[in-house]
Amino acid sequence: MPAIEVKSSPIFQRILIVFISLLIATALLISAKVSFFGSSMTFLAGNPPNNLGIHSGQLAPCPNTPNCVNSQSQDIHKIEPLTYTSSEKAITDLKTIIQSFKTKIITETKNYLYVEFTIPIVGFVDDVEFYLDEDAEVIHVRSASRLGESDLGVNRKRIETIRARLNNLKSNPA
Numbered sequence: 001m002p003a004i005e006v007k008s009s010p011i012f013q014r015i016l017i018v019f020i021s022l023l024i025a026t027a028l029l030i031s032a033k034v035s036f037f038g039s040s041m042t043f044l045a046g047n048p049p050n051n052l053g054i055h056s057g058q059l060a061p062c063p064n065t066p067n068c069v070n071s072q073s074q075d076i077h078k079i080e081p082l083t084y085t086s087s088e089k090a091i092t093d094l095k096t097i098i099q100s101f102k103t104k105i106i107t108e109t110k111n112y113l114y115v116e117f118t119i120p121i122v123g124f125v126d127d128v129e130f131y132l133d134e135d136a137e138v139i140h141v142r143s144a145s146r147l148g149e150s151d152l153g154v155n156r157k158r159i160e161t162i163r164a165r166l167n168n169l170k171s172n173p174a
Helices: 010-037 087-098 154-171
Strands: 068-070 103-109 112-118 125-133 138-145
Touching: 068 154, 087 103, 087 112, 087 125, 087 154, 125 154, 138 154
Parallel strands: none
Antiparallel strands: 068 138, 103 112, 112 125, 125 138
């Protein structure tokens, strides 16, 4: 049987070359990041906000951008607060869960955690707060990206992941 020769079009070849070039450029940028900037690109981290913390029982409101969720909001940023079974274990359980992420605990008190979450590879930093409201018997949360307009739902997904893990700890105590 004779061999069949398949020729690709010049347009396809050009698209393939551009695609491969983009892959190589991306790999070079990632390796440059590791070589020149260490484990994170600090210029993508942004500056920490100066309005965080608990003020009159409230976490800071979200900015007008969609890259934030807050359990005390009543608009598009709204997310349900976390629940707990024991106020004595709530912060300890939260710390256990968040330490499985790439995080840095900035502030910790008996009823409050402020944590920086770093997005792997790109180095973006999100500021996440947890406020144990014993009167309401919930843990209020605020999770916001420092930079950009959209977070592609990362902050909401993170809090829902933490919620699921917290619920798992409650149903399977050690």
